[in-house]
Amino acid sequence: METYKDSLLSRCKVLYVEDEEFTREELGFFLKKRVGRLITAVNGEEGLKLAKLHEPDIALVDVRMPVMDGITMCRKMREAGMDCAFIIASALSDSPTILQAVDVGIVKYIVKPLNPNQLLEVLENTAQEIWRRRFKKQAEVKGWSLEREKRLELEKRIKSAVAYFLKSATGKGPRDIQVFLGGGSLEVKAIEVLTLLEQSILASGKNGQLVAYLRHLLYKERGSELEAILGEILSVKVKIRDIQVDVNDNRDGIIFDLS
Incomplete structure (x- = not known):
């Protein structure tokens, strides 16, 4: 049976951006034991600064936040050339917000409130895809191009x-x-x-x-x-x-x- 330490998620740096303190601390406590490193931020502006500093593999981001919203933060990360998987979390499920999220290249849009076990499954699948993509980058169509x-x-x-x-x-x-x-x-x-x-x-x-x-x-x-x-x-x-x-x-x- 796979343990947290054995999972590919345990190799990932995860940036969690949420302005609601209780939600951020509660879910942060859950995630900290399951990811390689957890970085938290209270809004998009702080999240962007921390992203540039730590270069996370996955960013779990709320949409509606003061100072800078989550989608703007993700767009600025993309413009900065960051290779990060975005998971957007929001109480909103309206089409314009979803379309904006898709436009910045998210891997998953989750409607709040978040179910920890369902979120963990999403994160695990995302981690597997990240490492699969990195591995395949080393390969050519007919053979390996590894150094x-x-x-x-x-x-x-x-x-x-x-x-x-x-x-x-x-x-x-x-x-x-x-x-x-x-x-x-x-x-x-x-x-x-x-x-x-x-x-x-x-x-x-x-x-x-x-x-x-x-x-x-x-x-x-x-x-x-x-x-x-x-x-x-x-x-x-x-x-x-x-x-x-x-x-x-x-x-x-x-x-x-x-x-």
Whole structure:
């Protein structure tokens, strides 16, 4: 089960702009335990200053506020070139206000009073989209354009994670792991993975299909663990697409979809 500390939202800086003190403090207390860093402001003018200082990932903004309203604040942030996801909260649900909000590029318009759990779901989805977009920015249509250092770092972490997973699950770590990133997918090949018992069974000329079945079952039964580990490394959702077990060549291959 995902905890607050494990969620992508826990990596995000969130700017919360609300002029009503009670609402700001109550919801702020709720959010503070669930986001990476919470910054609060009492109006759009203060919010804009804090946004320029802290460069938040997400801005949760009330519409009607003194000094500077929320939509004006968001527009000025956009004009300043800030890459921030805007969530507008307002007691109003009139079309002109919604159209103005859409014009500045909001990701969600929420009518007050806010339900904390529904808001949390919106924030979690927004955080996932932020990290997915950042991850995909590193990719080209047919391959990755990561800087060499970044690519090597990711590959090293993936190899280490897969090796640890296999060692923990079977008692035998692979001799080598090959990693291929590109086109929204990840392919991992683990070489010389068979345990001594599995090799003995194969050497006897019997039950080769059983060995292949059991290794395939391992990835089916415990694949969610591996998906979670790799998702943490890559900051995207990772899902197993295909499992390729070759007992004769003593290697396993797994292809993951990244989204």
